[in-house]
Amino acid sequence: METEIPAMLAARQLVRPERFLFHSSRMRMKTVSHDELAAMDGESDRCALELSDAHVDVLGYACLVAIMSMGIGYHRRSEARLHQRTVENGAPAPVVTSAGALVEGLKAIGARRIVVVAPYMKPLTRLVVEYLASEGYDVIDHVALEIPDNMAVAAHDPERLPDIVAGLNYADADAIVLSACVQMPSLPVVAKVEALTGKPVITAAVATTWSMLGALGLERVAPGAGALLSGAY
Structure with missing residues (x-):
């Protein structure tokens, strides 16, 4: 999240006028296990609040398996709940999960x-x-x-x-x-x-970048990132 997504958006800045700033709030996880992923997901509400303090335009939840390990279709519930946290904080922003x-x-x-x-x-x-x-x-x-x-x-x-x-x-x-x-x-x-x-x-990471650009209402294009970000979609 903190390397490839900024790299794709930096490449996009060479061909499109928009410029991007990045803010991060971290959920702790060392070993990729079901228990640690569940504990990590439990911190996501705090992260949404912290990031919405900065009045960001879009939030990206960057752990695919943390979402998918929480049950079928969980990405929809997570996105809706975390968006609601930003609304409650007076800084509504769309939420994208990598899943x-x-x-x-x-x-x-x-x-x-x-x-x-x-x-x-x-x-x-x-x-x-x-x-x-x-x-x-x-x-x-x-x-x-x-x-x-x-x-x-x-x-x-x-x-x-x-x-x-x-x-x-x-x-x-x-x-x-x-x-x-x-x-x-x-x-x-x-x-x-x-x-x-x-x-x-x-x-x-490519899909998350594509979804974040869509949530921002921007053309979904980034050089060197494959078919999805070619501009065809």
Whole structure:
């Protein structure tokens, strides 16, 4: 959230006139486990209040699996509740979750059959697959990289991702979810994987950027971020 989304919006500033400022409020989480994710989500109301103190124009909730592990369809309840916190604070702002953004971004590009790369342990990855299935997507193949430590997820080398995707059965997929996690870097190889596979590539961070631009009423375009931010959607 604090690296790739600003990078995409900085690239956008080279081709469009809008300028962006970033404010962060952090929810604590060290090990990517169900219990820590639930505790983390419990801090989201505080974060929404803190950020709305700055009268921001849009809030982005940046942990996909924290939302998806809380139950089917939870992104809608979370977005509505956190928006209400901003309203109560006198600074109403739309709220985007990376989970909801991925769901909507896949819909925008017309994808139904997808393959997914996730850094999570297998039980959490299954929750992500089930969540996407509940939203109408057929996950025809996926891989769990099984990285439990959140800092290790951030340190994962994105240059490994093209070879990881090569090991998936993506031939019949409509799209590739290159990183189902805003914490795992993927932006440097989005264009490369699109070129190698001939498939549109989407990530949690790309989808979150796309949704945030939409919430701001701006053209959803950012150079080098793949099909979803090409300007076609």
